[in-house]
Amino acid sequence: MDSFIGIRFKKETAKRFQTFSRTYFKSHTEAMAAMLDFFFYNEISPKEKLGPTGRTIEAKLLKRINAVIAIMRDVEKTQTKPTVTMIQSLFEAEEPEKKPLILEKKVSEKKKKVRFQEKRNLKNEL
Structure with missing residues (x-):
């Protein structure tokens, strides 16, 4: 069995280490070994800053x-929409009305209106 050694820490640091160790490891020895291995294998110092955090x-x-969205909205308002409306107005130009030739006769068909209708007898139909 391995022997233990006592190391002196300030009370606050020892409590922080104990709560960290209980959360992630089975024993305090395993926690300390994992932390030392992490710094050794990644070749970093605990005093180094690793850069900006995720937040x-x-x-x-x-x-x-948000800045890109604002730029896109501005481009849409000042460039895209006016250009689209100009292009649409070009394509939607009205075709000139066809005028009938003078020689053509208009054939008008008039529907004959029915002047008289046969009266139904409701008593006979029942």
Whole structure:
């Protein structure tokens, strides 16, 4: 069996380590070994900053996306819509009305209106 050694930590740091260790590992020894391995294999120092966090990156992306949306809306209002309306007006030009030739006769068909209708006898039909 491995022997244990006592290391002195400040009380606040020891409590933080204990809660972290209980959350993710079975023992405090396993937690400390995993942390040391992490820093050794990734060749980083615990004092280094790893750069922006996910939250700051997300906030910057959202700002940039909002800026792009604003630019697109402005382009749509100032360039796209006026251009589309001009092109549509060109394509929707009305065709000139065809005037009938002087020699053509208009044939008008008049429907004959029925002047008299046969009266139905409702008693006979029942």
